[in-house]
Amino acid sequence: MIRSLRGRLFVSLTAVVLLTGLAGGVFAHRWAFDEAIETQDSVLIQIAGLVQSGGLTGAQDLHGVDEDAEVWLIELGKTPQGTPEERQLWRLQDGMRDAARKGKPVRVVLRTRSDGSRFAVAQSTGVRDEIAGDMAFRTVLPIAALIPCLMLVIAFVVAGSLRPMVHLADELDARPADDMTALPLRDLPSELNPFVSSINGLLRRVHEMMEQQRRFIADAAHELRTPLTALSLQAENLDRVELPPAARERLAVLRQGMRRSKHLLEQLLALARHDATPPDRAPGEVMELDRAARGVIADLLQEAISRDIDLGFDRAESVLVCGAFVMFTAMIRNLIDNALRFTPEGGKIDVAIYQDGATAVLQIEDTGPGVAADEIGRIFEPFFRGQRPEGDGVGLGLSIVKRIVDRLGGTIEAANVIEPRRTGLRVVVKFPAAGT
Ligand SMILES: Nc1ncnc2c1ncn2[C@@H]1O[C@H](COP(=O)(O)OP(=O)(O)OP(=O)(O)O)[C@@H](O)[C@H]1O
Ligand SMILES: [Mg+2]
Known part of the structure; x- marks a missing residue:
């Protein structure tokens, strides 16, 4: 058959x-x-x-x-x-x-x-x-x-008649997983119309379901933020009261737990927010990539200095990119946050920003342990934290980064630094540069 x-x-x-x-x-x-x-x-x-x-x-x-x-x-x-x-x-x-x-x-x-x-x-x-x-x-x-002439004609006619179907399949195959726009009905043979309408219906339903889920996560995170803030305030108040050492110890654990929960909620909110921006609306303003990075580094410098980590620019060219300033900032913050978290005291984090032809390149390289070879393919998955989770991480940072990069039409690659007497993770993000 x-x-x-x-x-x-x-x-x-x-x-x-x-x-x-x-x-x-x-x-x-x-x-x-x-x-x-x-x-x-x-x-x-x-x-x-x-x-x-x-x-x-x-x-x-x-x-x-x-x-x-x-x-x-x-x-x-x-x-x-x-x-x-x-x-x-x-x-x-x-x-x-x-x-x-x-x-x-x-x-x-x-x-x-x-x-x-x-x-x-x-x-x-x-x-x-x-x-x-x-x-x-x-x-x-x-x-x-x-x-033989008739057979040739049959082959052409059959192939020609089925070409719209092949085109349709190619178009669906080439789509990004989250592209839910309806398939065009025009230029299609009428026999395919019911089929394409059904696919469009399905796309619409899946899109609605994804929207619902995203809204639920965003709402839940938002709703949880208020009681958590109240709890944090209470804990801080308690900190100021005189307490026996054993109670103070427990309070510290409690406050760390709350910090972690707050971080989780913020990351969830960020994930839902960046999910919501449709790809065609994301590139709005033209902005300087290096300015966004400078802002993030300034914010995190104090933490770096306190842990004796040399955080700074290796190369900082003025590069223009298209997209919302907050998206670039969220992306760079998550990447440098990871580098800081995984780099031991006395280490070094180099940030490089430059333009390579029509491509804007952002590179962040640390001197931490890098990622185990069998885990590197999974670090962009939500909630993936690997075998050596550090600090208050919840495993959402790189998922947020990946979504932002996708929205902005860029690519991201993470690779271990393989050099004698050195380890670390090198993350390279590339965007189309905005007209110079
Ligand atoms: N610079 C790095 N060096 C070593 N491992 C890293 C680095 N960046 C990420 N990883 C690994 O990838 C995992 C996922 O990173 P991701 O940023 O998504 O989560 P997280 O940092 O654990 O949590 P969050 O960013 O949500 O606070 C980390 O838990 C860690 O195992
Ligand atoms: Mg992170």
């Missing part, structure tokens, strides 16, 4: 063409052959008529009829005489007969003249069949030549 519609159409149509061609060819051959034999019979009869009326005499006259036709006039006399074959012929009645001459089959017309002498006009059956076969073959030839 052929699964492809194109294959099935082509094979069945070709089979029909071949069968019809074959049947037509066989019948045409038959008819043409019989027709040719009949024509030759009537020629023999005409020759016999000419001989009988005295219009033709002597065997050599017959050579004029056709060099290859091999028609003989055999005089048989008034009584049986000559070779045994001639005697045999003499005994046959007048008319069209099958006989033999010189051991080979022939077709003969026997006649008796008014004076009682008999003659036969004979033609070799082999030659007759050959001539009839030739003629029949020439009738079949055009049919045989038409079949």
Whole structure:
């Protein structure tokens, strides 16, 4: 059973063409052959008529009829005489007969003249069949030549008719997973319309469901923020009160838990927010990538200094990119935050911003342990934190970064630094640079 519609159409149509061609060819051959034999019979009869009326005499006259036709006039006399074959012929009645001459089959017309002498006009059956076969073959030839042409036409027509379907599949394949825009209905054969409408309906429903989920996460995170802020305030108030050392220890654990929850809520909100921006609306303003990075570094410098980490620019060119300032800031903050979190005291974090042709490049490189080889493919998954989670991380930072990069039409790659006496993670983000 052929699964492809194109294959099935082509094979069945070709089979029909071949069968019809074959049947037509066989019948045409038959008819043409019989027709040719009949024509030759009537020629023999005409020759016999000419001989009988005295219009033709002597065997050599017959050579004029056709060099290859091999028609003989055999005089048989008034009584049986000559070779045994001639005697045999003499005994046959007048008319069209099958006989033999010189051991080979022939077709003969026997006649008796008014004076009682008999003659036969004979033609070799082999030659007759050959001539009839030739003629029949020439009738079949055009049919045989038409079949490959028809097959070619079928192949073109079938491929052409199914092309819109192939285009549609290619378009769907090439889509990013979150592109829910409806497929265009125009330019499509009407048979495909119900199918495409169903796909569009499904896309709409999936989009609504994703929207609902995103709203739920955003709402839940938002709702949880208020009680958590109240709890944090209470904990801070408690901090100011005189407490026994054991209670103070527990309070510290409690406050750390609250910090973590707050961070989780903020990350969830950020994820939902960046999910919501449709790709076509994201690139709004033109802004300086280096300015966004400078702001983030200034914010995080104090933390870096307190842990004796050398955080700074390795290369800082003025590069223009398209997109919302807050998106770039959120992205850079999450990346430098990771670098800070995973780099041990006394380490170094280098940030580089430069333009490479039409591409804006942001590179952040740290001297931390890097990511285990079997985990590096998963670090952009939500909530993935690997085997060595550090600090208050919840595993959402890189998912947020990835979404922002996707929205802004960029690419991101993370790779371990492989150099002697050095480890670390190098993250390279590339965007289309805005016109200089
Ligand atoms: N610079 C880095 N060095 C080593 N490992 C890293 C680095 N950046 C990310 N990772 C690994 O990737 C995981 C996912 O990072 P991601 O930023 O998504 O989450 P997180 O930092 O743990 O939490 P969050 O950013 O939400 O606070 C981290 O838990 C860590 O295992
Ligand atoms: Mg992070």
